Amino acid sequence: MPQMNSAGEDDLGASDEMISFKDEGDQEEKIRESAFTERDLADLKSSLVNESEVSSHPRVPESHPEAMRRTQDAQLVYQDKLTDHMEDGVKHQDEGMYKGSGYPSYPFLMLSDPYLSNGSVSALSSKVPVVQPSHGVHPLIPYNNESFSHGSHSTHLPADLNQKQGVHRPAQTADIPTFYPLPSGGVGQISPSVGWQSQPVYPIPSCGFRQPYSATLSSGPSYSRFPHPLMLSPSMHTTGIPHPAIIPHSGNKDIDCYERNMKPHSEPKREREPKKPTIKKPLNAFMLYMKEMRAKVIAECTLKESAAINQILGRRWHALSREEQSKYYELARKERQLHMQLYPGWSARDNYGKRKRRTREKHQDSSSGGKRSAFGTYKEKDDVAAQFLPMEVL
């Protein structure tokens, strides 16, 4: 179990996180209290790209008090975790701040309360097409309608979420193989629950269940790109439901998804291309956050452009309290853990080059100055945005 050891610190985004908190600095606390939407909207409307705090306000070094505070707090949060990561990375997840909030390991048993709580979805109800949190909602994330984007507490969910099942239990070989096309060698290590747990995490883009964004998406059971294996037709899981991280590789990432499995009726002409599937990277904390919050932001801002949404999300991310962020870091840690278990031999490098990246050039251009700036061709826009920034953002 590589990297389990360092997961604790690592999860808190030690390096980058600390840096990123810098730009927010003192205002963070204030910002956190207030609603972002108005300002976000205003910002975005004045300029699509006015969030360039990063570019115009280079990230402050880690000496910043806020960063230090976060780090220290984070350490507190994970202090007991750190003690036993070697043994069991998630053993204590139902403790401390995670108590109750639990990460419903979506699996068999926990097809997530989120869904069940709604009353309309049963974990074993195969009539539900595909029950997965829409974008937005990561099954591992405490499914709280109020979310915790604005400082609201969300840490208390039905106690039933105790997720011992989500814990890695190396010994079980069980039936995983029947559910996931797992790489040889890794199968035997994965417990069914683990497999399920990770399942929803890897969304299935545009698989036909997508629904328009709406504010309700985040509260109701969102059906869309996250098919829960259990929800699929009985025949499917036995044929080896691909892990959501596995994307058939044929060029179009959106179309390819798992539609062959999920939408047998559609795309009749599409030939089955026996190309080896792509196992995608596990989502990091911020990605998980984005998935959960995107729909909400879109609903609030009536924006759909992801680039703009992501800017807002990026700012909100910084404004999150440490506890709130910690949840996502923890989720991300679990994701990585699960991913490792499911795909022992997988490496991020495997996907290198799958995107044709011209961005590389841009990064090289901009990398000379700041840490990260992908504006590239949008430089003009960025410059314009810079005019709004000083007062708007700060």
Place this chain on the structure above:
DNA sequence: CTACCTTTGAAGATT
């Protein structure tokens, strides 16, 4: 049709 944009974080690659 497809890369890009935009965000943060993780991890691989490079220096």
Place this chain on the structure above:
DNA sequence: AATCTTCAAAGGTAG
């Protein structure tokens, strides 16, 4: 060891 690069999501946009 430090720095750089790539890729995760996502949906509008531009070429």
